[in-house]
Amino acid sequence: MKFFLSLCTFLLISVSAHSQRVKILEETTGLPVAGAVIYNASKVKSTMSDIDGVANLGQFSSDEIIFVEHLLYQISSFRTSDIANRTIYLKAKIEGLEEIVLSASKFQQSKRDIPQKIINISAKSIVFSNPQTSADLLESSGNVFIQKSQMGGGSPMIRGLSTNRLLITVDGVRMNNAIFRGGNLQNVISIDPFAIQNTEVTLGAGSVVYGSDALGGVMSFYTQNPRLSYADSLYFKGHVVTRYATANKEKTGHVDLNFGMKKWAFYSSISYTDFDDLRMGDHGPADYIRPEYVRTVDGTDQLVANGNPLIQVPTGYDQINFLQKVRYEPKEDWTFDLGLYYTTTSDFSRYDRLIRYKGDNLRSAEWNYGPQRWFMGNVQVTKLSSNSNLYDKIQATLAYQNFQESRMDRDYAKPDRNIREEAVDALSANLDLEKQLGTRTELFYGLEYIYNHVTSSGNEENIQTGTTVPTVSRYPNGSDWQSVAAYTSLKFKPNPKFVFQTGMRYNHVVLNADFTQNNAYLYLPYTNTKINTGAFTGTAGVNWNPNQTLALKFNASSAFRAPNIDDIGKVFDSEPGAVVVPNDDLKPEHAYGLELGLKLNFENRVIVDMATYYTYLDNTLVRRDFTLNGESEIMYDGELSTVQAIQNAAESRIYGFEVGLMVNFTDALKLKSNYNIIGGREEDDFGDNTPLRHAAPQFGDTHLTWQKDKLQLDAFATYNSELSNNQLATSEQGKDYMYALDANGKPYSPSWYTLNFRTQYQFNKAVSLTVSLENITDQRYKTYSSGIAAPGRNLILSLKYTL
Structure with missing residues (x-):
């Protein structure tokens, strides 16, 4: 008893x-x-x-x-x-003053302790900025430059580097795969901005934690987590969003639902967007307008006058995004997460290929990307407290991804359509651990394994007879790429004013490519090629905060990028009259960087955040003229083309300065501004010393915001300096179809600005309305290296209802 x-x-x-x-x-x-x-x-x-x-x-x-x-x-x-x-x-205090970040070590750390500059884009700011795609979301940070070859795209540039020299992660899983290319990429649009909880952009190398590809920065997207009720009662929350934009007649619908129980929670999200052809602005270079386009009627191509030359025909497409997440918390320190992600687009045109002329006619009758599909399933197990001698926190992540893309092009008045399809199956496993070694010292360490398998096919279809014959594929079919790595990082904080962080990683990469299938067309001097290479990378940095006003950061790092299937085995027409062929003699790129940051905080009223950096990129992989079996020209897709290949034929030097300003006039009225200056040169083995291709012009933005009770206002300007013809990379100087022409008839990238206004009103707990008027003065402009002109005056209406 x-x-x-x-x-x-x-x-x-x-x-x-x-x-x-x-x-x-x-x-x-x-x-x-x-x-x-x-x-x-x-x-x-x-x-x-x-x-x-x-x-x-x-x-x-x-x-x-x-x-x-x-x-x-x-x-x-x-x-x-x-x-x-x-x-x-x-509720957080002044945004950006002090934040918690995850991307620096896979576990929570104070942003103040990180020696690198990290930009945090919160869920609240994402809702207010109301981006159409995740590329637009990154651009809103003020530190990421976005290039667009078509409306269904958006290729980030960070500190003079881009595409496969930048890393994208989603919920801690790397999105980069074996066919991420050096040309402009649009994979980031597969991430649904409606489902994002927050985004962290690490400016500068991140190879110690993330391995290959993280030379210039890491874009870490974290999707919404299911919320539990922690009680016997059900916790339910949902949102319905509808949006319309005038510049491309965007029609978007989004629904998300959260069901939370005591130990289980479920989050579902679905978004659908339909874009029509994009209208450019009325005031700007006449070189950008679209006077005519190709229409195919009964198998015959016709040049058709464009009824409105400001409409970029054809640029429209549609997209659907789906996300399902499940969370199980059996105990307070244990979390099990399952995520299922699926995105697909319709076909969409590569607009910059459709505005090239050959004589008096447009060169291409059609140039389309097929549906861009991405699926990911990941399982993540996290334990946040342990008495183990090996770790206090541990996280294991297993993920499978499938990427599908294709290209379809046909020359004007020619019956043969070239169709090339690619798919990548990607498996990854990560184990990340944290151990408190004492009151002043933390240890982070982990293991990673990645496997990519590539399938690729090529076909030539006659649109008049319907017959199809095989042709050279874009990549060697059946290739694979593997990476295994171990890393460790140490944080030492002897007092609240000083932090020292250092880390090291060893990464080993093995690549196998079989060219048997493509040798029926290319006659390469080899049938197989392998890469078996490893690299050590490291980082060391300090943060010194002697008082509330001053903060200093210094960081030194090394990073690398191992050649992938795209580098070693791609076959494609890089530009009119040129074809890129495989090269089996490639080595990794290595980057060595320094960064110095200074932050001044005057009583939380005026905050100035500055950083300068320098990066040296050795063994730079660049596209240069090449020979195949002693020949400098071959026939490709029916055209005699100059032979080129990716080669370790250059070294690059990149430097820049960034400054951010925040002025809190009152609790309601604030000013925020960013400005970026980037420079770079590329010197190759052929004696050419040219501007760096992905070094963007000087760019920035300035926002004056006011928020009181239910109303939020934002008047802002975005701006971009000019790049003259001799400031363009050599590969860009001949693209007269894409750039404006100067007084001498040479391509250049003009300066531009936009004036914009955005407001959000919360009618009650359930209903909010966001209204944006972008590019108020209807400027006609292109962001640097972009084939498509940016939207003209654009009214965006978005209504959100909280269930």
Whole structure:
């Protein structure tokens, strides 16, 4: 009987203790807030949230007023009896002043401790900026330059590097695959901006944590996490969004639903977008207008006058995004996550290939990308507290991805359509761990394995007879690319004012390519090629915050990029009259960088954040003239073409300066501005010393915002300096079809600006309306290296309903 009573008492105490626990989360991201102090009015009683954001309110009475305070968040007060679902949400203080980031080590760290510059784009700012694609989302950061060859695209440039020299991750899984190319990429649009919880952009090398490809930066996208109720009752939340834009007659619908139970939670998201042809602005270079286009009627190509030369025909497409996530928390320190992601587009034209002329006629009758499809399934297991001697936190991630893309092109008045299709199956496994070695030292370390398998086919279809014959494929069919790596990173913080971080990684890459199929057309002097190479990379940096006003950062890093299937085995027409062929003699690129940052904070009223950097890229992979079996020209797709190949034939030097300014005039009125200056030269083995292709012009933005109660306003300008013809890379100087022409008839990239206004009004807890008027003065412009002109005056209406 005594035993029974003791057991009952113990169970009652346990249940009572558990019921008095609360979880403290950041309002917009749902991430736990550690170190939040909770106290009553007299400050006699107090407690603190642990690393998981959990605090015990057992010492407070059931109807007591408590206050929750944290350095990074606004002080909030609650009555203990009114805390719903045992969860407290805190609002962040001044945005960007102090944030928690995940991408630097795979676990939460204070942004103040990271020696590199990291841009954080929160869910709140994503909702307000209302981007049409994730490429537009990155552009809104003010530090990422976006190039577009077509409306269904967006290729980021960061600090003079782009495409396969930048890394994209989604929920910690790398999106880069074995056919990520050096030319402009549009894969980032596969990520649904409606489903993103927050985005972190690491400016500069990230090879220690992320391995190959992270030479210029890492774009880390984190999708919405399912939210639990932590109670017996169901926690439900959902959103319905509809949006319309005038410049491309965008019609978008989005729905997301969250069902949270005590230990299980489910999050579902689906978005559909339909874009019509894009209208450019009315004021700007006449070189950009679209006077005519090709229409095919009964198998015959015709040049048709464009009824409105400002409409870029054809550029429209549609896209669907789906996300399903499941979370299971059997215990407070254990989390199991499942994510299923699927995106597909319709066919969409590569617009810059459709505006080239050959004589008096347009060169191409059609040049389309087939549906761009991406599927990912990942499972992630996280334990955030442990008594193990090996780790305090551990996270294991397994992922499978499938990428599908294709290209279809046909010359004007020619019956033969070239169709090339590619697919990549990608498997990855990551193990990341964190260990507190003492009160001042943290150790991060992990293992990674990646496997990519590439399938590729080529066919030539006669549109008049319907017959199809095989032809050379874009990539060697059946190729594979593997990577295995181990890394370690150490953070030493002897006092709150000084942080030292260092790390090292070893990465080994093995590539196998079989050219048997393509040798029926190319007659290469080899049938197989292999790459078996390894690289050590490292980083070391310090943060010094001597007082509340001054913060200094310095970081030195090395990074690398191993050749992939695209580098070693691609066959494609790089430009009119040129064809790229395989090259089996490639080595990794190595980057060595320095970064110095200075931040001045004058009582949270004026904040100036500056950084300068220098990167040296050795063994740069560049496209240059080549010979195949002693021949400098071959026939490709019916045209005599100059032979080119990717080669380790250059070295690059990149340098730049970034400055950000935030002025908090009042709690409601703020000014925020960014400006970027980038320069770079590329010197090759043939004696040419030319501007770097992906060094963007000087660019920036300035926002004047006002927020009070239910209303938020943003008047902003974006701007871009000129690049004259001699400032363009050699590969760009001959693209008269893509750039404006100067007084001498030579291509150049003009300067431009836009004036814009955005407002958001929250009618009530359920309904909000966002209205944007972009490019108010209807400027006609192209961002540097872009084949498509940017939208003209554009009214965007977005209505959001919270269920």
